[in-house]
Amino acid sequence: MNTIGEGARVKGDFEVSISKIVTPFSFLKSHTHDYYEIYYLMSGRRRLYIGNQCYSLKKGSLAFIPKNVPHKTMTASPPEHERLVIYFHDAYIDSAVKEQPDLLLPFSGQKPVLELNQQEQAFVENLLLQMINEYSDKDRRGRALYFKSLLTQLLLFAGRKQPDGSGEEIKPVNPSIREIVQHCNDHFREPMTLGQIAGQFFLSPSYVSRLLKKYTGHSFPEYLNTLRIRESQRLLRETGLKMIEIAEQVGYLNITHFNKNFKLITGMSPLQYKKMAQNMEHVTLKHKPEFLEKHRF
């Protein structure tokens, strides 16, 4: 039997349902609904059919399914996966779209499925966790408005990643920078400075700094800190390690520095994040979503 959980569902000028599924299942038949769906894969692999198009989803894939369009998801190998899904009605989007028409761009753009890099995954997962946290507390003041603001951020983020048709030139990836980025991804847990890396690749630190900024859009410490905080988020969710142990494991020599960066990137302290993640686990395992009840398979 599938283990299906839920974040929350709200009735009012818009409805949202968040669900997290941790064991294999498939919608064997295509289905449609009169609300928009945002599908984010946190782990594992899935196949997603939207209309007559098939997309292969992996960890960090963010899919936008328009209303009234037939779609289904299928098991891929391995079958285990973890996902977060958001549904919302026109009622929400009507007022917001008048001010910002680009909000619906992810649903009508050329790329209904986005592959997010590490930093983008951290950003999106943080938004989604905040959404769940917000709706798990039904008594919280202004929670619908706050949720709307989070959803708006997510839609604008996705809209900005859509090709605008203006023929923007795709930047060629410098082989050196590709190796440097890979090196960062592989060794972010170890003490690392720009000078060390530059020396390893026989380049000057200022040149490496410029390359990184040009091709990743982020400075060296920004990129490194994002990798480290993202790993620390995983450790906070999945282990019972102490803060100082987590800080050390992801490459911070100092707990104060870890705390400062964590709050800077996620907007909350490590402890707040841990509680929020635990709260999400509690909420997701406690209830069954009405939406999934309606779409029994």
Next chain:
DNA sequence: GGACCTTGGGCACCTATTCC
């Protein structure tokens, strides 16, 4: 009460930027 977590201030060093 003790262990752990968070926050703030100060200083040294590193990085991003500019100019060449």
Next chain:
DNA sequence: GGAATAGGTGCCCAAGGTCC
């Protein structure tokens, strides 16, 4: 792609808060 430098970042220390 290198040199210079202003500003930012990382680290240390200390104090207060929170939780068990």
